[in-house]
Amino acid sequence: MxxxxxxxxxxxxxxxxxxxxxxxxxxxxxxxxxxxxxxxxxxxxxxxxxxxxxxxxxxxxxxxxxxxxxxxxxxxxxxxxxxxxxxxxxxxxxxxxxxxxxxxxxxxxxxxxxxxxxxxxxxxxxxxxxxxxxxxxxxxxxxGWYCENYLFRIQAAVDHGTLPTCAGDGLISAAPRADFAQGAVAVLTSREDQAGKVYELAGSTSFTFDDLAAEATRLSGRPVTCVQLSKPAFEAALVEIGTPPFVAALIAKSDMGACDGGLFDESRTLEKLIGRPTTPMSEVMAHTLRP
The missing domain is CATH 3.40.50.720 (NAD(P)-binding Rossmann-like Domain)
Known part of the structure; x- marks a missing residue:
């Protein structure tokens, strides 16, 4: 040491x-x-x-x-x-x-x-x-939310052709975990006194579920349609396909949060911390999505 x-x-x-x-x-x-x-x-x-x-x-x-x-x-x-x-x-x-x-x-x-x-x-x-x-x-x-939070749903959407949600046209400013990790490192290693500071950290770019469906279609070559449901109907649909009720409730609440603007941020604070724009969702999807 x-x-x-x-x-x-x-x-x-x-x-x-x-x-x-x-x-x-x-x-x-x-x-x-x-x-x-x-x-x-x-x-x-x-x-x-x-x-x-x-x-x-x-x-x-x-x-x-x-x-x-x-x-x-x-x-x-x-x-x-x-x-x-x-x-x-x-x-x-x-x-x-x-x-x-x-x-x-x-x-x-x-x-x-x-x-x-x-x-x-x-x-x-x-x-x-x-x-x-x-x-x-x-x-x-x-x-904010991690891009990885959505990958399993996007893959399921490619497999089944539909991406259900109750998020409406809510914008989501997500970034991959690696970018949040880099932001934490920047704060922990900073020579400036960090006590008392508050960092609102989110992705540099934002997307809707319609955007996710369109990008999944482009990357996979298979049609994916975003399907908007009510929160109760969406939660019930998740349970019907085998999602544990507790997890289904969390996912539905998260999507409703997006609908209410809770996952959108345009401050680019994380970008400023790490010295570059955060990795966009499309790039994360491209690395992980199976056709």
Whole structure:
């Protein structure tokens, strides 16, 4: 470890976003010490192989948290995936970070958390409030939707010829995880004081579901039609094809959020952070779509 360098800790480091961030840090800033905070040390072995230090860290095991955070200067707190449990989990991490003397927490919240109608925002709003209450210096990385969120639906649309939704003509400003990861790295490695900053992060370009259907048609050579349904009808259709009811409800709420403008942003804040336009949805689709 290089003397004098701030130590960066990344929670959820074996998750899709977390692993990208650790790998980007190690590749672009090899002199910065990186601690990969993981539930499963064996799963984190590939990160250790590229020079990250592994520490056991489980949101549901409070006793593991403060010891694992010892010596960490900046913590990237990646939101947990246990919907309904995250407020409790995040509080445990934030309180442990204060106990351990962490100098800055960067938290992955949701786009315009303070005003959005997206139901998923409730736990993010609560976490932002906890950060203020506990009093740890923090910066908010409010993420829009990932392009990857739509890929399985687009592939199914190519296979079946229809892309059902309840999003209407709502615009979605999505970017791939890799671009959000690069944005997080830019904040964590910045020489400027980040405490108190709020970044509304989304894609440089936007699309509707009609756009997705047209692009799927172009890329696959097979006709895909966007079908607009009511929210109850869309949710029922998802359940009918085997989607678990809980997941179907989340997807329908997400699409309704798009209809209400909750997934649209034109600030280009992420673009400014990473120094280039974000990768467009069409390019992400081109790399993954099967004809």
């Amino acid at each position: 290089a003397a004098g360098q701030a130590v960066i800790g990344v929670s959820g480091a074996t998750g899709q976003l977390g692993e990208m961030i650790v790998r980007t840090l190690r590749a672009q800033y090899p002199d910065i010490p990186v601690v990969a905070l993981v539930r499963d040390l064996a799963k984190g072995a590939p990160l250790a192989a590229i020079g990250a230090e592994l520490r056991h860290f489980d949101y549901d095991e409070p006793g593991t948290l403060a010891p694992a955070l010892a010596g960490i200067d900046k913590l990237l707190l990646i939101s947990g995936n246990a919907v309904g449990e995250r407020e409790r989990q995040h509080r445990a991490v934030i309180e442990a970070a204060k106990e351990a003397g962490v100098g800055l927490i960067a938290y992955t919240s949701v786009l315009r958390a303070s005003e959005t109608s997206l139901p998923i925002a409730a736990e993010h709003k609560a976490t932002e409030a906890i950060l203020k209450e506990v009093g740890v210096p923090h910066v908010l990385l409010r993420h």
